[in-house]
Amino acid sequence: MNYFSKADSSFTDALFKAGLLIPTEVAGLAARSGQFEAIVSGLDAMITRLGQDIGAETVRFPPAMTRVSFEKTGYMRGFPQLAGSIHCFCGDEKAHCALLTCIAEGRDWSQLLAPAESVLTPAACYPLYPIIAARGSLSPDGATVDVASWCFRHEPSIDPARMQMFRMREYVRIGSPQQVLAFRQQWLERVPDIAGQLGIHASVDLANDPFFGRAGQLKADSQREQNLKFEMLAQAGDQPKPTACMSFNYHQELFGTMCGIRQWNGEVAHTGCVGFGMERLALALFYQHGLQSSAWPASTRAALAL
Ligand code: ATP
Ligand code: ZN
Numbered sequence: 119m120n121y122f123s124k125a126d127s128s129f130t131d132a133l134f135k136a137g138l139l140i141p142t143e144v145a146g147l148a149a150r151s152g153q154f155e156a157i158v159s160g161l162d163a164m165i166t167r168l169g170q171d172i173g174a175e176t177v178r179f180p181p182a183m184t185r186v187s188f189e190k191t192g193y194m195r196g197f198p199q200l201a202g203s204i205h206c207f208c209g210d211e212k213a214h215c216a217l218l219t220c221i222a223e224g225r226d227w228s229q230l231l232a233p234a235e236s237v238l239t240p241a242a243c244y245p246l247y248p249i250i251a252a253r254g255s256l257s258p259d260g261a262t263v264d265v266a267s268w269c270f271r272h273e274p275s276i277d278p279a280r281m282q283m284f285r286m287r288e289y290v291r292i293g294s295p296q297q298v299l300a301f302r303q304q305w306l307e308r309v310p311d312i313a314g315q316l317g318i319h320a321s322v323d324l325a326n327d328p329f330f331g332r333a334g335q336l337k338a339d340s341q342r343e344q345n346l347k348f349e350m351l352a353q354a355g356d357q358p359k360p361t362a363c364m365s366f367n368y369h370q371e372l373f374g375t376m377c378g379i380r381q382w383n384g385e386v387a388h389t390g391c392v393g394f395g396m397e398r399l400a401l402a403l404f405y406q407h408g409l410q411s412s413a414w415p416a417s418t419r420a421a422l423a424l
């Protein structure tokens with residue numbers, strides 16, 4: 119039994135039948151085929167090309183971040199329902215016996231684990247803010263960083279575009295409000311070129327994050343009222359609505375305050391990021407051009423160096 123048998127659409131069905139994604143017994147934890155990965159690699163190189171003129175520092179993260187940094191970013195305030203924490207076995211031999219017995223009897227053995235010093239990274243820019251803060255005040259130019267990470271979000275779904283582990287590439291801008299807003303605007307204006315190079319239909323719309331609980335609705339409303347989040351939407355499956363394949367976020371002083379990032383003049387830094395969902399972009403390409411990448415338009419293949 120795997121979630122393939124519960125496929126929510128004919129496109130999902132076809133993706134699995136073609137072997138582009140290989141399902142497991144957990145929704146949102148599929149393996150990727152060589153053809154799928156070739157598209158992700160092509161996108162990765164294209165994103166590097168798109169950002170060549172912004173002079174970003176490159177930083178790559180492992181898929182986990184420190185628990186201390188994670189606490190600083192305040193993720194648990196907004197999105198406790200999506201977080202994933204790493205727990206490990208730290209017991210003695212007696213505890214090991216108890217653990218094996220528990221597993222053999224099919225009982226819950228997680229109680230016998232202890233929290234590790236790390237958690238799973240929820241977004242590629244999160245591990246960056248404490249690192250920038252630790253460097254001291256920014257220069258007058260602020261900071262521009264190209265980050266990437268595997269990300270985890272506990273949102274099991276049979277929609278292949280809503281994975282539990284996926285890759286995110288981001289360009290992050292840290293500095294004054296003007297610097298961050300200009301940067302976000304510059305990337306919003308690049309959407310027609312990005313969609314054009316890929317040969318996909320896409321649009322931009324105002325968005326909000328899925329904040330937790332009753333207070334979350336107020337946060338989401340305020341995020342929309344202040345135009346803090348935009349998304350590039352593209353059809354990436356049979357869902358009635360197009361899927362967010364990129365996001366353009368202005369966090370104002372949130373991470374600057376939480377993590378202690380200062381501008382050159384001592385004021386709290388503002389931050390913003392432009393995120394690319396690697397798997398969702400690949401799915402949009404497969405949905406809009408077909409499951410055989412060898413048959414895609416020549417210009418799309420050229421953009422992805424296929
Ligand atoms: P959604 O609104 O669909 O939940 P999001 O707004 O929460 O997505 P962001 O936090 O802005 O997403 O993350 C940046 C990008 O990462 C998104 O634009 C998307 O392309 C990708 N992404 C987010 N969640 C997932 C997921 N569960 N599976 C695959 N890609 C994802
Ligand atoms: Zn980000």
Ligand code: MG
Nearest residue numbers: 325326327362
């Ligand atoms: Mg969204």
